Amino acid sequence: MPTYHIEMMEGRTIEQKKKLVAEITRVTVEVLGGSPDSVDILITDVKRENWATGGVLWTEPRS
Amino acid sequence: MPTYHIEMMEGRTIEQKKKLVAEITRVTVEVLGGSPDSVDILITDVKRENWATGGVLWTEPRS
Amino acid sequence: MPTYHIEMMEGRTIEQKKKLVAEITRVTVEVLGGSPDSVDILITDVKRENWATGGVLWTEPRS
Amino acid sequence: MPTYHIEMMEGRTIEQKKKLVAEITRVTVEVLGGSPDSVDILITDVKRENWATGGVLWTEPRS
Amino acid sequence: MPTYHIEMMEGRTIEQKKKLVAEITRVTVEVLGGSPDSVDILITDVKRENWATGGVLWTEPRS
Amino acid sequence: MPTYHIEMMEGRTIEQKKKLVAEITRVTVEVLGGSPDSVDILITDVKRENWATGGVLWTEPRS
Numbered sequence: 054m055p056t057y058h059i060e061m062m063e064g065r066t067i068e069q070k071k072k073l074v075a076e077i078t079r080v081t082v083e084v085l086g087g088s089p090d091s092v093d094i095l096i097t098d099v100k101r102e103n104w105a106t107g108g109v110l111w112t113e114p115r116s
Numbered sequence: 117m118p119t120y121h122i123e124m125m126e127g128r129t130i131e132q133k134k135k136l137v138a139e140i141t142r143v144t145v146e147v148l149g150g151s152p153d154s155v156d157i158l159i160t161d162v163k164r165e166n167w168a169t170g171g172v173l174w175t176e177p178r179s
Numbered sequence: 180m181p182t183y184h185i186e187m188m189e190g191r192t193i194e195q196k197k198k199l200v201a202e203i204t205r206v207t208v209e210v211l212g213g214s215p216d217s218v219d220i221l222i223t224d225v226k227r228e229n230w231a232t233g234g235v236l237w238t239e240p241r242s
Numbered sequence: 243m244p245t246y247h248i249e250m251m252e253g254r255t256i257e258q259k260k261k262l263v264a265e266i267t268r269v270t271v272e273v274l275g276g277s278p279d280s281v282d283i284l285i286t287d288v289k290r291e292n293w294a295t296g297g298v299l300w301t302e303p304r305s
Numbered sequence: 306m307p308t309y310h311i312e313m314m315e316g317r318t319i320e321q322k323k324k325l326v327a328e329i330t331r332v333t334v335e336v337l338g339g340s341p342d343s344v345d346i347l348i349t350d351v352k353r354e355n356w357a358t359g360g361v362l363w364t365e366p367r368s
Numbered sequence: 369m370p371t372y373h374i375e376m377m378e379g380r381t382i383e384q385k386k387k388l389v390a391e392i393t394r395v396t397v398e399v400l401g402g403s404p405d406s407v408d409i410l411i412t413d414v415k416r417e418n419w420a421t422g423g424v425l426w427t428e429p430r431s
Contacts, residue, residue, distance in 0.1 A: 054377060054419070056182065056219070060284060061370040065400065067165055071173055073399045078171030080391035084384055085376070089170045093182070093219075095123060096166040102256055103285040104369070107278045108267030110260055117188060117230070119308065119345070124181040124211070130291055132210055134299055139206035141297030147199045148191065152296045156308070156345075158249060159292040167180070186347060193417055197425055204423030215422045221375060222418040228319055229348040233341045234330030236323055243314060243356070245371065245408070250307040250337070258336055265332035273325045274317065282371070282408075293306070312410060354382055355411040359404045360393030362386055 055081055056093045062111070063098040070096060118144055119156045125174070126161035133159060181207055182219045188237070189224035196222060244270055245282045251300070252287035259285060307333055308345045314363070315350035322348060370396055371408045377426070378413035385411060 057077060065073075078092045101111040109115065120140060128136075141155045164174040172178065183203060191199075204218045227237040235241065246266060254262075267281045290300040298304065309329060317325075330344045353363040361367065372392060380388075393407045416426040424430065 054421075056221075056375045058373040059370055061400070067173070067175070069399055070165060070168075071176070073396065074168035074173060075171045076395035076399060077392060078168070080395060081388070084388045084391060085380065092169070092171065094168040095162060095182075096168075098166070099284060102259060103287070105259075105263035105267070105283040105285075106281070106369075108264045108281065110256075110263060112256070113260070117232075119186045119347075121184040122181055128211065130299070130301070133291060133294075134302075136207065136210045137294035137299060138297045139210060140203060141294070143202035143206060144199070147195055147202060148187070155295070155297065157294040158288060158308075159294075161292070169180075193425070193427070196417060196420075197428075200420035200425060201423045204420070218421070218423065220420040221414060222420075224418070225347060228322060229350070231322075231326035231330070231346040231348075232344070234327045234344065236319075236326060238319070239323070243358075245312045245410075247310040248307055254337065262333065262336045265336060266329060269328035269332060270325070273321055273328060274313070284371075295306075351410060354385060355413070357385075357389035357393070357409040357411075358407070360390045360407065362382075362389060364382070365386075 054087070054091045055085065056095070058095050058097065060097045060099050062104065063100055065098070117150070117154045118148065119158070120144075121158050121160065123160045123162050125167065126163055128161070180213070180217045181211065182221070183207075184221050184223065186223045186225050188230065189226055191224070243276070243280045244274065245284070246270075247284050247286065249286045249288050251293065252289055254287070306339070306343045307337065308347070310347050310349065312349045312351050314356065315352055317350070369402070369406045370400065371410070372396075373410050373412065375412045375414050377419065378415055380413070 074094045078089050081092050104111050137157045141152050144155050145152055167174045200220045204215050207218050208215055230237045263283045267278050270281050271278050293300045326346045330341050333344050334341055356363050389409045393404050396407050397404055419426050
């Protein structure tokens, strides 16, 4: 029943997402028990103009 | 003041969303009291490539 | 598969929560189709000191 | 380390986002201490058809 | 109508929260326009055992 | 920079959380690249009275 939300910068391939959700599910079941079917994972692809660190959007050059 | 976030697979029509938010708001006021105007609902349309159950993305065929 | 997150001010009874999740699930299946078992609902009880509207926490007297 | 999620109606310019994240980060450091680099901000641009108040989507005329 | 969620390590005082929500609301209205009453802010106090960076919980000593 | 939110039923031990965040971070770096320090994970322990599936809270007996 664990539910994951993953926010990551846009641009990952479907192959990366496939592998990531398989691995996350595997380690979750290993550590917490339960069945793989009880693990839900939702990914959000975040645009660079919508993520800021240190007060600066990731569309900007960083010093 | 209750605030809802609804994540659902993309592809619902505007008519379905209209009806869903009206009904959710109605039952919320019925059960919790308060005014309809205090109920906010935000919907996220999730792409199949961004939702996994059992370690498999919903773009994949399921056995 | 729709997943709901409901944030509401703390203080609701279990009876209210029971009724609310039953009703939300019922209207969701009515409007979107699918089976009730595919509907997950997570509630967050928010403390008054952790919610602000108009720049003022809900622990404060409101004019 | 504070992490912000801001949901707002779509349509803001990059200039507004730039200014907003700079200001949010500045006031956060002023009030909570810590370094600007520890502040992350994620923005979600919400479509009008995905936000409802009072049981009515923001695509609808409001009385 | 912007809605903020702020996650921060537990331990901030009510005074800090009061000041933070007032300032966040002020800069939001300055940059985006609209009325202060349309700004909602929800704070989550996160326990150190529930936040990890670099694969290590914040309850652990950091090298 | 990926940021994880994990919602799970309350009752996991600190040892389980330690192991889970270490493993999640490891597989994330393996699949997406980047440094472990860029991975943040926030856990929410959800009470049984705050999670419903099929319209029924997890405090209730299930048929």
